[in-house]
Structures are given as structure tokens and as C-alpha cells.
Amino acid sequence: MRILHIVGDSKFGGASVLILRLAQKAKEFGWHVDVLTTDATFKKVLRESDIGVIDLDVIWRDINPLKDLWGLYNLYNFLKNSNYTIVHTHTSKGGFVGRLAAYLAKVPIIIHTVHGFAFHEQSFWLEIKIFSFLEKLASHWCDRIVTVSEFHKKWALELGIGDEEKVIAIPNGITEERVIPKRQKSEIQKELNLEGKKVILFTGRLAPQKGLEYLLKAVPILVSKVNNSFVILVVGDGPLRDYLEELVRNLRIEQYVKFLGFRSDIGDLLNISDIVVLPSLWEGLSIALLEAMAAEKPIITTTIGSNLEVVKDGESALLVPPKNSQELAYAIIKLIENPDLAERLARRAKERYKKYYTEDSMLEKYMNLYFFLYNINRNGKLKIKKS
Structure with a gap:
């Protein structure tokens, strides 16, 4: 054949x-x-x-x-x-x-x-x-x-x-091996200057469908509601990178956002993250979402059709409407303030991955x-x- x-x-x-x-x-x-x-x-x-x-x-x-x-x-x-x-x-x-x-x-x-x-x-x-x-x-x-x-x-x-x-x-x-970390957590934290900070991770192509701008616009709300010890890691590249970097400068949130570009060490980055946020406007079925589930991470994502299917209508992730920065900010705050909820969602996400998405x-x-x-x-x- x-x-x-x-x-x-x-x-x-x-x-x-x-x-x-x-x-x-x-x-x-x-x-x-x-x-x-x-x-x-x-x-x-x-x-x-x-x-x-x-x-x-x-x-x-x-x-x-x-x-x-x-x-x-x-x-x-x-x-x-x-x-x-x-x-x-x-x-x-x-x-x-x-x-x-x-x-x-x-x-x-x-x-x-x-x-x-x-x-x-x-x-x-x-x-x-x-x-x-x-x-x-x-x-x-x-x-x-x-x-x-x-x-x-x-x-x-x-x-x-x-x-x-x-x-x-x-x-x-996806295979679970894809998200297994290869380096020590402390090594990555030191390399990216993340010691003592809550890490919010976004992975994906920097393109309109991923909705990253709405996460960035949520940062000023987060700053006003929580302490300053958090950072958003943006992993990926694409046609909107210049626009998004300019948006960060205009919002004056440079200290809270790190653009890392394309990285092959997704397992290491998931390992150091506390929350994964995927504010997609549309998807076929998100590989980044499956990676976060396989890595047993608390997830915030949007109420688009395939996401609802994967996380079973919110049983294994917090869901927010697309294009809604305020709801994204409140969902992040909710997980930061409720570690038991975050742990429960992460565990359910891993269970659904193993049952349906290997x-x-x-x-x-x-x-x-x-x-x-x-x-x-x-x-x-x-x-x-x-x-």
C-alpha cells in the first residue's frame, strides 16, 4: 500500500x-x-x-x-x-x-x-x-x-x-510521553525567572482563532484582584505575534507576560505551570487542550463545540464564553483561590484523556x-x- x-x-x-x-x-x-x-x-x-x-x-x-x-x-x-x-x-x-x-x-x-x-x-x-x-x-x-x-x-x-x-x-x-518533563522543575523556573510566581500557560499558534488577545486583556483585571506574583507564558509563534507584543506594551503589562516563541519542551513547561488557559474562538479539536489534560493540569477554556465535548460540558475544566476577558480573569482568580477545585478538575481531565483521547x-x-x-x-x- x-x-x-x-x-x-x-x-x-x-x-x-x-x-x-x-x-x-x-x-x-x-x-x-x-x-x-x-x-x-x-x-x-x-x-x-x-x-x-x-x-x-x-x-x-x-x-x-x-x-x-x-x-x-x-x-x-x-x-x-x-x-x-x-x-x-x-x-x-x-x-x-x-x-x-x-x-x-x-x-x-x-x-x-x-x-x-x-x-x-x-x-x-x-x-x-x-x-x-x-x-x-x-x-x-x-x-x-x-x-x-x-x-x-x-x-x-x-x-x-x-x-x-x-x-x-x-x-x-496524543501520547502521554509527549508531556513527560525532561528537566527538573526548579531548573526551568530558574531559567525563566519564575521562582515564587503562579504560572499561567498558553500554548498555540499566535493566530486569530486562538483568542490570545482576550487573555492578555484580562491581565489588568487580574492585577487589580490578586497579588503581583503571577506570569503568563505565551508559547508559540504566528502572524499575530507583533500585534500581541504591541498590545502587551499598550496595556503596560510587560512584567506579567513572557513570549517564549516556538518551544519543543512542552512537557517541561506544562510541569511548571499552575493553570493552562486556552481562550480559543474556534477549533477542530485542540491538541493543546489534550496536552494539558494528559499532563493533569487545571484548565480554563471556552464554550466552543469541540471543547464542550472534550471536557464534558465543564466537568473537567472551567468554561467561559469566547471573547470575554472579564470571565477569563474571574475563572483564573477562582482557580488560584480554590486549589481543591483546581486539583479536582485536573484529575478529571486526566481521566477523560486516558479514556477517550489517547x-x-x-x-x-x-x-x-x-x-x-x-x-x-x-x-x-x-x-x-x-x-
């Missing part, structure tokens, strides 16, 4: 890690796996893991009809002259262009994972209508659509994107899907070849 994951120019992030693990798991079965990506970080990680890289510049995040047609044609030619058994697409643009190219090239099996639709819970109705129409169209070019949460599966079916047979949910999962569970479901579609195609019971 030969598998190609199609990503395009999407930047390295949580979805990239899941694709890497899917590729590594498939290789354990002796299958050949390539990933089509142009992101430098992702290419480096793939090559270090001995996963094939297809450095074909044919899918771009921005919409440009003429350029996109050129990219579609080149991807179609590439797939037509390759012998992939499965094309597995990711991201909205990669999913649309990749599925159509694979369909035209008569690739035997086509799967698309929805890590998050091009529309979301903050989108205007017209935006949802336009993009859901495109998703409906693209659903005819693949054999299965995988959503990373039950919430997104239900939403897809409500919008007429696929049907009960075509759309399946395979929740994201990497082994996720990988097993994807491999079963590959085998199922491969065997049906091989036995000729499903006419996947397109004429």
Missing part, C-alpha cells in the same frame, strides 16, 4: 503532528508513506523521521482562481503518474484541491480529515453557506470524511456534507479505516475507481 498525505503550504501545527504519527504508524505495517508539504519546519520533521517528502508547490492558503487551476492541473498530473493506493487530504484548501485532483487521477481510495472547516462558530451565515456548499461538492470526490470531533460530524451532517456512511468521527489523540485509540481507528477501504477496493465490492 502506498499512501500520500496532502497538506500544501499550511504551517506546522497540531494537525502536522497527527499526520506525522499517522505516517509513522502506517510505516510500521510496511506501507510506503509520503507527505506533500512545502512548510520548512514540517519537511524537516518528516525527514528526521524518515518519512517521504513531496515538495510540490501546488496548494496555497490564499484563493487565486487561475493559480489554483494551475496547481490543480499539476497535482493531477503528479497523481496520474504515481501509483498511490490512498490519498489522504488535510486542511480546507488541501482537501478541496487534493480531493479533486485525486478523483480526476482515479486514485483508488480518497480520504479527507476535517481538522476544522473553513467556516467555524464565529463565521457569518453567508460564509457558512458558501464554504459548506464547497464542502458538499468536495464530499463527492472522496470515500470517507473524517472529523476530529463528534461535534463537527454532527455539524457536517446537519449541513448536508456527506451522509452517515461517509462521515465518521475519529477524535484526535494516541493509540486514534491511530487504531485510522489504520482500521485504511484496511477496511483497501480490502473493499481489492475485493471489487466498492467501485472506487472513477471513470
